[in-house]
Amino acid sequence: MKCLRIYATPDGESQFGEVDLPTTKRSVHPDAVPFEVSASYQASRVRLTRIRAGMREVAWRTVPEPVLTVRLCCPHRPSRLNFAPFSS
Numbered sequence: 619m620k621c622l623r624i625y626a627t628p629d630g631e632s633q634f635g636e637v638d639l640p641t642t643k644r645s646v647h648p649d650a651v652p653f654e655v656s657a658s659y660q661a662s663r664v665r666l667t668r669i670r671a672g673m674r675e676v677a678w679r680t681v682p683e684p685v686l687t688v689r690l691c692c693p694h695r696p697s698r699l700n701f702a703p704f705s706s
Contacts, residue, residue, distance in 0.1 A: 619638070619639045619641050619654055619656060620636055620637075620638055620639075621636070621637055621638075621639050621656075622634065622635075622636065623635040623636060623637040624686065632686050639656045639657075640656065640657070641654035641655055641656050642654070642655055643655075
């Protein structure tokens with residue numbers, strides 16, 4: 619499974635890359651088509667926010683700690699995910 623990888627270089631610079639994760643097939647029901655599941659991976663902290671289309675822009679504020687904000691969007695082709703870092 620190809621997956622977006624977000625990581626920091628030794629100097630603290632955020633980078634985007636792609637990684638190929640091994641998966642196994644798992645079925646949740648005898649009549650269901652099996653799906654691919656990766657191993658579990660640890661993270662220091664992750665928060666995902668879904669912002670639905672049509673919501674108005676929200677004012678940004680200074681946060682108390684460094685935060686990497688990534689906007690994932692694919693409005694015209696749901697089967698293809700485009701990613702780009704947010705820029706103010």
